[in-house]
Amino acid sequence: MARRAGVSIATVSRVHRNADLVAPATRERVHRAVAALDYRPSRLGRSLARGHHDATGIVFPDLSGPYYSAVILGYEEASAAEGQSVLILATHRRAASAKQVLDLADRVDGIVLFGRTVDDEVVEALVRRRVPVVLVARPIAGNSDSVRTQSRSTAEALTVHLFEHGYERVAYLGDPHASPDAAERWQGFLDAHRAARHRRWRPAIACGFREEDGRAAASVLFADRDRPDAIVCANDEIAMGVLVAARAAGLTVPDDLAVTGWDDIPAARHLAPPLTTVRQPMLDLGRRAAEILRDRITTHRIEPLHELLPTELVVRSSCGCSYHTKEAEE
Amino acid sequence: MARRAGVSIATVSRVHRNADLVAPATRERVHRAVAALDYRPSRLGRSLARGHHDATGIVFPDLSGPYYSAVILGYEEASAAEGQSVLILATHRRAASAKQVLDLADRVDGIVLFGRTVDDEVVEALVRRRVPVVLVARPIAGNSDSVRTQSRSTAEALTVHLFEHGYERVAYLGDPHASPDAAERWQGFLDAHRAARHRRWRPAIACGFREEDGRAAASVLFADRDRPDAIVCANDEIAMGVLVAARAAGLTVPDDLAVTGWDDIPAARHLAPPLTTVRQPMLDLGRRAAEILRDRITTHRIEPLHELLPTELVVRSSCGCSYHTKEAEE
DNA sequence: TTGTAAGCGTTATCAT
DNA sequence: ATGATAACGCTTACAA
Numbered sequence: 001m002a003r004r005a006g007v008s009i010a011t012v013s014r015v016h017r018n019a020d021l022v023a024p025a026t027r028e029r030v031h032r033a034v035a036a037l038d039y040r041p042s043r044l045g046r047s048l049a050r051g052h053h054d055a056t057g058i059v060f061p062d063l064s065g066p067y068y069s070a071v072i073l074g075y076e077e078a079s080a081a082e083g084q085s086v087l088i089l090a091t092h093r094r095a096a097s098a099k100q101v102l103d104l105a106d107r108v109d110g111i112v113l114f115g116r117t118v119d120d121e122v123v124e125a126l127v128r129r130r131v132p133v134v135l136v137a138r139p140i141a142g143n144s145d146s147v148r149t150q151s152r153s154t155a156e157a158l159t160v161h162l163f164e165h166g167y168e169r170v171a172y173l174g175d176p177h178a179s180p181d182a183a184e185r186w187q188g189f190l191d192a193h194r195a196a197r198h199r200r201w202r203p204a205i206a207c208g209f210r211e212e213d214g215r216a217a218a219s220v221l222f223a224d225r226d227r228p229d230a231i232v233c234a235n236d237e238i239a240m241g242v243l244v245a246a247r248a249a250g251l252t253v254p255d256d257l258a259v260t261g262w263d264d265i266p267a268a269r270h271l272a273p274p275l276t277t278v279r280q281p282m283l284d285l286g287r288r289a290a291e292i293l294r295d296r297i298t299t300h301r302i303e304p305l306h307e308l309l310p311t312e313l314v315v316r317s318s319c320g321c322s323y324h325t326k327e328a329e330e
Numbered sequence: 331m332a333r334r335a336g337v338s339i340a341t342v343s344r345v346h347r348n349a350d351l352v353a354p355a356t357r358e359r360v361h362r363a364v365a366a367l368d369y370r371p372s373r374l375g376r377s378l379a380r381g382h383h384d385a386t387g388i389v390f391p392d393l394s395g396p397y398y399s400a401v402i403l404g405y406e407e408a409s410a411a412e413g414q415s416v417l418i419l420a421t422h423r424r425a426a427s428a429k430q431v432l433d434l435a436d437r438v439d440g441i442v443l444f445g446r447t448v449d450d451e452v453v454e455a456l457v458r459r460r461v462p463v464v465l466v467a468r469p470i471a472g473n474s475d476s477v478r479t480q481s482r483s484t485a486e487a488l489t490v491h492l493f494e495h496g497y498e499r500v501a502y503l504g505d506p507h508a509s510p511d512a513a514e515r516w517q518g519f520l521d522a523h524r525a526a527r528h529r530r531w532r533p534a535i536a537c538g539f540r541e542e543d544g545r546a547a548a549s550v551l552f553a554d555r556d557r558p559d560a561i562v563c564a565n566d567e568i569a570m571g572v573l574v575a576a577r578a579a580g581l582t583v584p585d586d587l588a589v590t591g592w593d594d595i596p597a598a599r600h601l602a603p604p605l606t607t608v609r610q611p612m613l614d615l616g617r618r619a620a621e622i623l624r625d626r627i628t629t630h631r632i633e634p635l636h637e638l639l640p641t642e643l644v645v646r647s648s649c650g651c652s653y654h655t656k657e658a659e660e
Numbered sequence: 661t662t663g664t665a666a667g668c669g670t671t672a673t674c675a676t
Numbered sequence: 677a678t679g680a681t682a683a684c685g686c687t688t689a690c691a692a
Contacts, residue, residue: 346686
């Protein structure tokens with residue numbers, strides 16, 4: 001051990017966690033020894049003795065697309081600022097995901113669960129095990145903390161906006177059962193229809209979240225003679241697919257068909273036509289998750305905290321608004 | 331401890347790493363005790379005793395954009411398949427990044443360094459400390475392993491393609507000093523000009539990697555009376571910015587100006603006009619990094635391994651090729 | 661087959 | 677101010 005090398009003993013520990021309760025002389029001696037032997041204290045030993053990891057985990061259902069990467073960015077940044085390492089895991093709806101999450105849980109001081117990654121039972125198991133948990137974009141469970149974005153009311157506003165443009169047969173494209181957020185948006189869509197009683201509405205058209213899913217679903221839809229004249233998509237990727245399908249079907253957007261997305265991914269403003277969508281503060285989502293988790297870990301707070309982040313309607317042209325591209329969006 | 335609870339002692343350890351050298355009867359007894367007490371072995375204890383973490387780290391210079399997220403995806407997937415946890419870190423060019431990386435290094439069994447995250451000295455320090463290192467999209471250092479994508483020859487091919495369309499004043503937009511990849515692409519660009527001697531070329535126009543950087547640089551460029559008639563951009567985001575600037579300047583792409591990108595981000599095919607670019611196997615980049623690192627860790631291989639992944643020219647319309655959008659790219 | 665005990669590298673509590 | 681020493685929770689000879 002470096003201890004022998006220096007001269008002293010476990011005093012090295014003291015100097016290492018920069019306790020000032022060490023004589024300047026000895027401290028200096030230790031520092032020299034450390035430098036000479038290129039000694040680094042072992043995290044493992046330290047963690048074992050102190051009882052915590054200085055690390056947290058974040059688990060996603062998936063990792064593809066610009067959506068998650070922004071969340072990771074915010075999460076990593078906030079965590080690093082607090083000196084916490086971050087472990088990342090994607091469950092991919094694997095059968096073993098519950099085990100993976102449980103496993104991750106005992107490498108960290110706390111964990112954030114994103115969307116539909118694991119069942120409520122797993123969340124409860126985690127909580128029972130005293131693992132601090134923050135739920136992101138997911139219904140509350142096991143009285144852990146949560147962070148979400150406003151979905152329902154903005155979805156309603158978006159749908160109403162379409163009504164105001166005169167569209168009459170508005171469809172919702174996306175599977176409300178696939179993700180909690182998609183479900184909320186669908187509810188908002190329904191709210192709008194309920195408020196405007198004369199509107200008829202059709203059931204949600206279930207489809208996956210990828211562009212190709214949207215394209216496929218839309219092209220089927222367009223074959224119908226009673227095709228919708230506006231489509232509210234569960235996310236931007238689906239909307240991109242719809243745009244592709246519309247072009248293929250000879251439909252002009254937004255004249256023949258309005259299309260809206262959700263997320264405001266970077267590509268959205270570059271589409272033809274620029275996509276009307278909803279911006280979510282994804283960076284903040286990750287950042288707040290990290291902060292709330294940290295708080296729960298350090299303060300041992302018992303009351304669950306629930307945070308709702310605002311979203312913002314981003315009106316471009318695909319809903320029938322201004323036709324000319326806006327130059328100065330920035 | 332659960333040991334007392336069951337009946338036996340450190341036999342629980344044996345049964346836990348499913349050693350079959352335990353009598354079925356006792357094993358059963360232990361299993362029951364484990365279930366009853368909801369006992370989970372501590373990773374810390376285990377790691378400390380065995381001397382490894384079953385985790386690896388990956389560090390990025392940044393985390394924004396679709397580029398990194400694909401790499402993470404591949405890396406996480408391959409790591410999870412091998413039962414390794416993954417720690418993620420973004421240095422953001424922070425001053426403390428060397429320290430952060432060194433710090434990360436002793437939480438893991440090996441580390442992958444992406445692009446311009448840390449100086450060669452840090453890599454060497456890591457290697458000296460016997461930390462297995464894989465370098466991704468970065469020049470070789472400290473004789474660690476590396477994975478890269480083919481840049482130079484494809485960049486040359488891309489530039490030649492532009493020549494064949496008849497463009498004469500081709501510019502390169504992107505900072506060769508900012509990233510190793512950008513430097514390679516610039517070299518390929520030069521190679522093409524050297525091969526076609528009659529071509530005159532201009533120095534690279536340094537600019538950041540984001541859309542706004544590209545837009546700003548391009549609009550300056552367009553003000554020049556000797557403006558280029560084709561621009562090879564260091565990545566797709568820059569190219570998107572150029573497209574925006576071109577529209578603002580009243581230039582038609584590809585008639586007045588050809589534009590090419592790099593990466594083939596999801597948005598590329600949806601731009602107007604669809605962007606000619608270069609596809610990189612980013613998923614594989616992450617996956618191979620994980621596999622090579624794992625190999626180095628387990629086999630203690632001493633010879634460095636260097637892998638070069640192929641890239642592919644994706645010809646769309648922004649280079650002057652077919653004008654109609656291809657429907658069935660898939 | 662299974663128990664005993666010596667590490668693994670820290671921190672923390674006592675003494676001194 | 678600093679040295680012993682007992683945890684921390686596991687693995688792994690070595691005995692029994």
